Amino acid sequence: MSGDVVTYWLIAQALGIAGLPMARVLLGALPDRGYAFAKPLGLLLTGYLAWLAAMLGLAPFGTPLIVVAALVVFGGGLLALRGDRIARPAIGIVAAPAPGVHAPALRDAITGWLRSNRATIFTYEALFGVALVFLALLRTREYGFVGPHPWGTERPMDFAFFNAIRVSAMFPPHDPWMAGYSINYYYFGYLLMAAVSLLASVHPATGYNMSLALIFALTALGIAGMLHNLIVLAQPFAGRLPLGDHQAADPASPVDPGPPVTSSPPVTSPEKRAGALRGWSTAGRWLAVLLTVVAILLAGNQAGTLQLIVGDERVVALDGPQLVSAVAQALGGADTIVLPYPAHTGDFGEITTLTRTDRVADFNWWWPSRVVWDAQPVWNQEMQRFDNVRGYTITEFPFFSFWLGDMHPHVMALPFGVLALALALHTLVRPLPPRFHHDRLELLLCGVVLGSLYMMNSWDLPTYVLFFLAALALKTAASARPTVARQGDGGAPDAPAGEQGISATDQPPLLRQRSEQETGSASSQPAAPYWRAFLLNTTLLIAACTVLITPFLLTFTSLVGGRAPLIDLPLLGALTRVVGFVGRDKTSLHSFLIIFGMFLIPLAGLAALLSRDTARWLMLAAGIVAVAGIFIGFPLAALLPLCLAAVLLAWRHASRPADAFAFGALALGCAICFGTEVIYIRDVFESRMNTIFKFYYQTWLIWGVAAGYATWRVTGVAGRLPGAGRRTVVAHSALLLLPGVTLALLVSGLIYPWLTAGKAFTEGTYAGLEGRTPRERTPAGAEAIAWLRANVSGDAVILEAVGPSYDTGGLGYGGVASSTGLATIMGWEGHQQQWRGGDPALLAQIAPRAADVATIYTTTDAALARSLLVAYGVDYIYLGDTERRTYPPEGLAKLLELGDVVFQNSEVTIFKVN
Secondary structure: OHHHHHHHHHHHHHHHHHHHHHHHHHHOOOOOOOHHHHHHHHHHHHHHHHHHHHHOOOOOOOHHHHHHHHHHHHHHHHHHHHOOOOOOHHHOOOOOOOOOOOHHHHHHHHHHHHHHOHHHHHHHHHHHHHHHHHHHHHHOEEEOOEOOOOOOOOHHHHHHHHHHHHHOOOOOOEOOOOOOOEOOOOOHHHHHHHHHHHHHOOOHHHHHHHHHHHHHHHHHHHHHHHHHHHHHHHHHHOOOOOOOHHHOOOOOOOOOOOOOOOOOOOOOOHHHHHHHHHOOOHHHHHHHHHHHHHHHHOOOOOHHHHHHHHOOHHHHHOOHHHHHHHHHHHHOOOOEEEEEEEEEEOOOOEEEEEEOOOOOOOOOOOHHHOOOEEEEEEEEOOOOEEEEEEEEOOOOOHHHHHHHOOOOHHHHOHHHHHHHHHHHHHHHHOOOOOOOOOOHHHHHHHHHHHHHHHHHOOOHHHHHHHHHHHHHHHHHHHHOOOOOOOOOOOOOOOOHHHOOOOOHHHOOHHHHHHHHHHHHHHHHOOOOOHHHHHHHHHHHHHHHHHHHOHHHHHOOOOOOOOOOOOOOOOOHHHHHHHEEEOOOOOOOHHHHHHHHHHHHHHHHHHHHHHOOOHHHHHHHHHHHHHHHHHHHOOHHHHHHHHHHHHHHHHHHOOOOHHHHHHHHHHHHHHHHHHHOOOEEEOOOOOOOHHHHHHHHHHHHHHHHHHHHHHHHHHHHHHOOOOOOOOOOHHHHHHHHHHHHHHHHHHHHHOHHHHOOHHHHHHHOEEOOOOOOOHHHOOHHHHHHHHHHHHHOOOOOEEEOOOOOHHHOOOOOOOHHHHHHOOEOOOOOHHHHHHHOOOOHHHHOOHHHHHHHHHHHHHOOOHHHHHHHHHHOOOOEEEEOHHHHHHOOHHHHOOHHHHEEEEEEOOOOEEEEEO
């Protein structure tokens, strides 16, 4: 195991080096110059170039192509840093030499920055290494249902796609569970993980488990980078009151300073900036970083604590009054909890009482991922009526995913979602908004980062593009405001201790001159309507995102849109094929706070602290609407005024990028969660289950990052407020308590990993990283799968038994294709119905294909079986224990007539069709 971890660490470092120049080009105005995001960016760009070359037929996908792609990324980044026209000084990238300056100047600038920031780099790398080792160790532990084996729940699907891409020479990669067709799913994340595993040259199952460890570590590193950058950016004014309050010390003063008049915070002397930094503990900053990483990636929601208190996993299905009653009785010491009225559920039946058990010894880790329960009408045959029965929606969180081991698109997209957040923060930090019609490289990089999210996890695309465009709009509008000349204002952001974007005095003369020219022209000339620049940038960005993923779009059919419209009218018909309307199913307030309370409380606290005038009234309105919503059945309506307040606060704090980012994140999360109460994406489930799942998962990450900053920010401000004349004693006390409440909720959230990972390390068994599918559990089965991997071309088609989705019997249906990446006629029917839901013609083929597989194995008519083998292009037939248990021996006897035996042992026979 240790050798595999070291190999993956080395590959991650190599990809980080390859991506570091491009990170400095794309994110150079951030305090860490994009270092924390170099690894995911290097992996993303390398994978994209390799994918594009294979899609265009320029080269086969494999290790040589991946290495060449990484070298191109590295070389292109160095050229970009050296080119003054590309590495524009206006974004404060680095002291990049102008044309004609020799490479040593660039090298000296980079090495000088690395030396001066070695403590930050060391901390980043230590966190990355610890995260990689921790998750790798966790994947080696076998504890009950969880272990390193890529089987169970939907891991077979993930393993199948992962292996299919590993063996696909040309793209699009073939569908291992539907021979003759390409994968119709968001496979780009699998491609990135497959690329790393090919570089590492490890066993496929080891590569699968190490991919999960790599995703975890990259996400931890990205979160650390976000918090570090946010805190450094905020430190010069972390203890200040809201903007303009220094002008209105008298609470009765009618003066409203309005929006800030400059897009950059006031510049102070280097001595004052250094003094401000010295007043803040570096250890405190990194403690905030560490706690945020823990909150997002290790903590669970509060359902684990509730299960521990009440002693019954069914607590997640209770409504508000039932939950309050259950907790009160549990705290009172009752052994049997009697509910005030029955809870009718589809999964637990009718619940009238809860029996308390030892939940530490028998903790149910599954149900905390199902916290929101909607009322669903179910036909009661006996009473001849519809009864309202509660059914769960999926509310998973990151640690649940890493604990379970499902390497789904929403999990693989995590580090690249953080990369998109960094892109939005960088837009707020830079002195001037981008000019995509001039900065073509920046446009291409933004297009790849944001556009690839669709190929990786389509649910992420609208969220992160919207956030980036919101940051772009805010920066563009703020830059269009007329500036007021002030002594000492060099036109650059207030840079704490040299860690923010390069100040004017830090730039070489040529760069300083050009930066001053651009900034000066923006101040002296009449401001053009900012919306024109914003629309131009938006149009170019959307066009770039679309063009850069066009090869994917041309070979992909959307998973939704194949259903009959809800409203059969022009335009509305097309819309309602994709979007449905939520009825009376509304998320309860207690369920929402169980999931997001740990993040929402510090964010709302920061908003309340920095609110003035209109924003403060909107905050008050949010509280009133929340209370009223409980009685009208729509408590999350409170998110709408809270969203408006956050938008207003982001606008007012545009000159403070960290605050603006936090409020933008709050607004985005409110908009997302409010939207799921009104509409849902129509998929095969025809409910909002998946919509809640995918959008809440994003909100956990976005709000988690912003909440970590908000907690640090409020902690810094609480002790610096003026006396009671400015804030009441109650408000002052509340601010002091807020970080404590947040910390208490974090500790409560850590009960989940304690009762899962903690028990796996203390009570589980070591199983290594090389997990096994059911087809490999016996030595004979493992030998057969190893033979296929070593001797059969990746484009071959193999026949194996078809069985029910999820393979609850553990026979390994779909396991030959999943283990090898080879295509089979039909894998799991239920999943193919999800992937082909947007193509009625292919959807209609699924059931006949499964029937044809059964016919080939069961019929005694060799001619009929042969005709079906030819029709599907089958090259090999697999006959193992699963086939013998599934089909009668009379039909299996004729397989000798259909092919030659090319492999045989005590359990498995493989025929090559002749």
